[in-house]
Amino acid sequence: MEISLDKHSANQASIKIKLNEADYQPKVDAKLKDYAKKAVIRGFRPGKAPISMVKNMYGLSLLVDEINSILGESLNTYLKEQTFKILGEPLPVEKADNSIDWKADKEFEFEYKIGFVENIQIALDNTTAATKYSILVDDKLVDETIENLKSQYGENSNPETSETGDFIYGDLKATEGDFSKTISLDSAKISKKLTGKFIGIGVDAVVEFESKEVKKEEWSEAFGLTADEQEAAKGPLTFTVKNINRTAAASLDKDFFDKIFGPDQVKSEEEFRAKVKETLQGSYVRESKVFTEEELKKVLVEKANLSLPDDFLKEWLLKANDGKVTVADVENEYPIYAKQLTWSLISNQIAKDNGVQAEHADVVEKTKEMIREQFASSGLGSQLEASMDLFVDNYLKGNDGQNYMNMLTSVQNDKVLALVMEKINLTEKSISIDEFKELLEK
Known part of the structure; x- marks a missing residue:
């Protein structure tokens, strides 16, 4: 041979x-x-x-x-x-x-x-630099969140005439053309130029205006139209009012506190405010952690500079999924597959080089955390914990054992990223929620 x-x-x-x-x-x-x-x-x-x-x-x-x-x-x-x-x-x-x-x-x-x-090499030292982000929950964010909650849990009514902030339900039609759609107009999100036409009107009122009076962002944010619908809604338009919905902000009282956090969890406005801030901080800790890890992966991928055999992999994916996918499917999905494959190769190499290993106990604990998060707002805390082992066992055996393998990979990635952050030049940076949103948009 x-x-x-x-x-x-x-x-x-x-x-x-x-x-x-x-x-x-x-x-x-x-x-x-x-x-x-x-x-x-x-x-x-x-x-x-x-x-x-x-x-x-x-x-x-x-x-x-x-x-x-x-x-x-x-x-x-x-x-x-x-x-x-x-x-x-x-x-x-x-x-x-x-x-x-x-x-x-x-x-x-x-x-x-x-x-x-070949030659997958990643130097885990000060030559690799990354940033660890933490989002600061300031008073402004707490205030905005409380106002949103007061609006969300407020009392609804149907007044005779509209005011700023009302949702006006009705039929939007193009005077010239076939466009017609029933919408719920958010009057708080229309421009001052249009406000005068939609405020102080009642049921069956017909508002006439030109499409050019509507700003680009208002079409989706206030009128709720898709890009295709925006193209169709051109020229003179009419809006016939069918109903007016108004929500009066909820009062900061015990009934409101109980609706948000459960019976007797919060007893005063001060406690409520502190609880909102704590909840937000916990949520943003998770979000900033995920963002930091994704940014760190980008740094490691760039540093490893792997060159994948793209043509071969596309051919292999097509043949491995014989009859289930087309050439176009492979072309469309390949960038996501290549990104996941590249990180998997890097993660496995770092784990191998540094003796990182996902243990069964780690898999079980991570699964428990996932289940607790899923049931966090259910109020089933003690009952959930009593049956936790059964929940975990059923989940990990599901999908023909693939759930277990996915969780095993997730645990290894967590350990690899934790190791990387210990060894590289990691700069910690606190940012506001607005700054965080700007980073997400980049």
Whole structure:
């Protein structure tokens, strides 16, 4: 047997395997003899048919099976001995002339395409710099949150005439054209120029205005129109009022406190304000942690500078999902797949280099945390904890065990990122929620 590797580029190669008769024939003969002992052929007692007859009937299929078995084992062994990391699975190269003659040929040659990466190196030291963000919950954010809650849990009414802040329900139509849609107009989000037309009106009132009077952002924020609907709503428009909805802000009293945080959890406005701030801080701690980790991944990906065999991987994805995806599907989804694959390669290499390992106990604990978060607002705290082991077991066994593997990967990523943040040049930075939103938009 001869196995040779031909690298076409930094991340793609072909492997050729040549087999001669001595590589496969002894194994084929042994299987023929074993098969002859068990074969039931009409006209002969079981196991007594001539070996020549058994060979004529089954020899070709046994030959093909044995050669395929030898190829699979030899290819896997050879690849394990290499220093590079194989991506996907080797793809057999089909001969254009389909020239294999299984009956006559004694020597066979097969070729496979492979994609790989090598020399994954990430220096975890001061040469790698990143930022750890923490979001500050200031009084302004607390005030805004409380006002939103007061509005959300306020008392609804249907007044006779509209005021700023009301939601005006009605039919929006284009005077010229077929556009028509029933909408709920947020009067708090229209410009001063339009406010005069929509305030102080009642049910059945018809408001006339021009589309050019509406600012671009108002179409979606106030009128709730999609981009296509905005294109259709051109020229003169009419809005016929069907109903007016108004929400009076809730009072900061015990009933309101109980609705937000549960019975008897908060007893005063001061406690309520502190609880809102604590809840916001907890939420933004999670958000800033996720953002910091995603930014850190970008830094590590850039530093590793991996070059993926894109063409090979696209071909492999298409063949591995035979019939389930199209070339267009692969092209559209490939950037996301490549991003996930690149991070997975880097994370696994860091874990290997530093002895990072996800333990079963870590998987169980992370699953418990996930379940607690999902049921955080259900009020089932004690009952949940009593049945926690059952919840965890059911979840980790779900999806044919894939849930467990996903959680195992998540735990390893957590440990890898924690290790990275200990070793690199990490700058801590506190930012406001507005600054955080600006970072998210970049």
